[in-house]
Amino acid sequence: MSVAPIDTDVWRMVEVEANSQSRLLTDTQEEYDFLERYIDSGKPPYPLGKHHFLISTAFRYEAPTPPEYAARFKPPEGDSRAFYASLQPRTTFHEVAFHWLRERLHLPNPSQTPEPRTLFSVRFRDRNAYDIRTEPNNAELTSRYEHSASWQFIRSHPDVNSILYPSCRCPDRGVNVFTRDIATLDQNPKALVPFLLIFRPPSQACYIVSAHQDPRWPSLAIPWSEVG
Amino acid sequence: MSAFTTHQHQIHDGSPEAKGVVCKALFKISALWNLTDTKFADLLHVDKSTLSTWRKKGMVPISGSQAEINKTVLALHRSLGSMFRSSADQIAWLMTPHPTIKRAPFEVATESLEGLFKIRRYVDYVRGRGA
Numbered sequence: 001m002s003v004a005p006i007d008t009d010v011w012r013m014v015e016v017e018a019n020s021q022s023r024l025l026t027d028t029q030e031e032y033d034f035l036e037r038y039i040d041s042g043k044p045p046y047p048l049g050k051h052h053f054l055i056s057t058a059f060r061y062e063a064p065t066p067p068e069y070a071a072r073f074k075p076p077e078g079d080s081r082a083f084y085a086s087l088q089p090r091t092t093f094h095e096v097a098f099h100w101l102r103e104r105l106h107l108p109n110p111s112q113t114p115e116p117r118t119l120f121s122v123r124f125r126d127r128n129a130y131d132i133r134t135e136p137n138n139a140e141l142t143s144r145y146e147h148s149a150s151w152q153f154i155r156s157h158p159d160v161n162s163i164l165y166p167s168c169r170c171p172d173r174g175v176n177v178f179t180r181d182i183a184t185l186d187q188n189p190k191a192l193v194p195f196l197l198i199f200r201p202p203s204q205a206c207y208i209v210s211a212h213q214d215p216r217w218p219s220l221a222i223p224w225s226e227v228g
Numbered sequence: 229m230s231a232f233t234t235h236q237h238q239i240h241d242g243s244p245e246a247k248g249v250v251c252k253a254l255f256k257i258s259a260l261w262n263l264t265d266t267k268f269a270d271l272l273h274v275d276k277s278t279l280s281t282w283r284k285k286g287m288v289p290i291s292g293s294q295a296e297i298n299k300t301v302l303a304l305h306r307s308l309g310s311m312f313r314s315s316a317d318q319i320a321w322l323m324t325p326h327p328t329i330k331r332a333p334f335e336v337a338t339e340s341l342e343g344l345f346k347i348r349r350y351v352d353y354v355r356g357r358g359a
Contacts, residue, residue: 021309
């Protein structure tokens with residue numbers, strides 16, 4: 001395992017808050033503002049500090065993690081507050097496609113309604129980031145189906161704040177970042193890029209297309225067979 | 229003073245107006261999800277006569293334990309709406325047995341309060357997954 005300083009931009013894709021469904025439930029801006037505030041009052045508070053909500057939302061979960069919502073590097077009964085991102089947008093797309101498709105493939109007839117998402121980047125800095133790509137049990141730590149090795153790793157490395165690990169969803173094993181310290185992230189996102197995600201039934205694929213048809217962001221179809 | 233100065237009216241927590249806004253929102257969810265009164269009452273964990281009273285008065289409790297349940301249903305709708313823009317997809321997700329949850333989320337949510345809170349937590353966590 002290597003520990004090294006890192007200073008780079010990382011990428012994450014999130015839902016678009018502006019499309020909040022509360023608009024459909026209210027008739028005026030005042031009603032909407034109240035309803036959003038009312039619903040929000042039932043959620044854990046944002047962490048202290050001045051981070052943009054796109055960044056701080058990932059640190060807004062209850063702790064400890066309910067066992068059924070444990071995830072990679074988030075052991076059951078551990079702290080759920082952590083930020084996942086990727087060094088390259090392509091890796092982010094594959095990670096998102098997996099989770100997006102997993103909530104659709106079991107539906108009898110999922111629609112092809114374009115779903116808006118925002119891709120954003122943020123500067124990430126950690127003097128002691130752990131790079132597990134050279135770990136002998138790297139395959140276990142990044143297994144598609146089993147997270148227990150990653151929980152064991154976190155429990156035996158309580159000092160670890162940030163981890164770089166290969167994606168198990170991206171065919172070229174692009175690098176993901178896990179950090180449980182919000183201070184490793186700049187307060188504000190840099191690039192904010194709107195995308196649309198569309199379900200393609202024949203290939204059971206997540207089709208990712210730039211919302212503004214920006215040629216810098218060519219569209220990409222990621223089939224379930226690639227990430228599932 | 230500018231002719232364009234506007235007064236932003238704010239709805240205060242606990243006011244009758246607030247109770248009306250939440251009531252209207254809940255019944256809109258029922259319509260969007262195409263729920264019968266029986267199913268909607270099951271989701272809110274109240275009996276049909278309570279639902280009928282709310283509809284007649286145009287107000288629901290916005291504090292206390294029932295308010296937490298109502299707020300959970302509102303939050304569930306907001307989260308599902310972020311996952312799926314189409315109401316048909318939202319309904320399908322609720323009514324179809326889920327590979328991780330193992331049963332239809334609606335069935336779990338109406339069976340017990342713990343079930344309702346579990347489904348709300350599920351959508352919160354699943355939305356945070358992925359890079």
